[in-house]
Amino acid sequence: MNLAKPRIDVGLFTNNLEAMLAFYQKEVGLPFDHVLPLGGGRQQHRHDLLGSVLKINASREPIADRAPSGYRELLIAREGLLGPKRLADPDGNLVTLVPPGAFGITRIGVKLGVRDTAAHRRFYAVALGLPDVPEAGGDSFLCGDSVILIENDPKAPSDASMEGTGFRYLTIQVFKTDEEHAGILARGGREGLAPQTLGSVARISFVRDPDGNWIEISQRASLTGSLD
DSSP: OOEEEEEEEEEEEESSSHHHHHHHIIISOOOEEEEEETTEEEEEEEEEEEEEEEEEEESOOOOOOOOOOSSEEEEOOOOTTOEEEEETTTTTOOOEOOOOOOOOOEEEEEEESSHHHHHHHHHIIISOOOBBOGGGSSSSETTEEEEEEEEEESSSOSSSOOOEEEEEEEEEEEEEEHHHHHHHHHHOOOOEEEEEEEEEEEEEEEEEEOOEEEEEEEHHHHHHHHOO
């Protein structure tokens, strides 16, 4: 993929907004950026995550309580640590601070529980065209300088929902959403949402991995200069 930003963004949903904001801003130390209205009573509270964006999505209506997605854990590189520091946010999502270089992570990583590691290796290597992390033995992939780590988990979802609380999607910023979306489908990916334009902000689509986890393909005007 032709990346417009050399790292992924991470999206989660919550019914516990104030406590979640306090945790990520004060305990984890992420700078708040701005609130993006999403329509329908939803707002996205965007935080800088070492150049990535943590998107904390909340709604005036309660978000459904659904089974978790395969996105299990957010890992954040933090200077000065001798080993991992494991935390859980107020919703129970796992957040681990790690020494830079652990698991090949220099900024952030996302750990993904999957039912079939071979199928996911094919998806990330072929459909998305991401290189692997050499020291990780073929089960971790680089999207720019972000690391996606896959682990076998027999309890992982077979058809992960985009709805529900917790970590629900990753965002990959590209220069041409339509081209990248079509290429992913041609190489074996599954469509979640066909490309559409969100005002003057972005052109987006969604694809899904073999377990149905959602990945947003985003052409953001602030990065690419154009939505054409």
